[in-house]
Amino acid sequence: MKRIEKRLGxxxxxxxxxxxxxxxxxxxxxxxxxxxxxxxxxxLREYYDPMYDYQIEKRSQRVVLRGTASEVKEYIKNLSI
Incomplete structure (x- = not known):
């Protein structure tokens, strides 16, 4: 935990x-x-969740689709490549 002390506060x-x-x-x-x-x-609540949310937000423009496994499969199946 000492390694994350600075980021945790x-x-x-x-x-x-x-x-x-x-x-x-x-x-x-x-x-x-x-x-x-x-x-x-x-x-998890005070350190990892906020860090995860921050990383997701930072990359939000690169996210093309969010969904279940079946929704992702359907999306890929319907791609016109």
Missing amino acids: GEKYRVVSSLFEDAFHEQIKSGSYEKYKDWVEYL
Whole structure:
């Protein structure tokens, strides 16, 4: 996590570090991995989702079609190449 500290920002980094530490201590105490979900979910929501949205937005002009697998197959089938 130290590698993404700068991009995550100080407060969010402290939150995710605390959640990770809590999960680690719970694992040592009880053997349960359940609390790891908390920090993973937080990191996905606060770091990876916004980064993904940003990358998609940046490339939005290059996106020709969005859809299900069957919609994509139908689109490709109907291309006049």
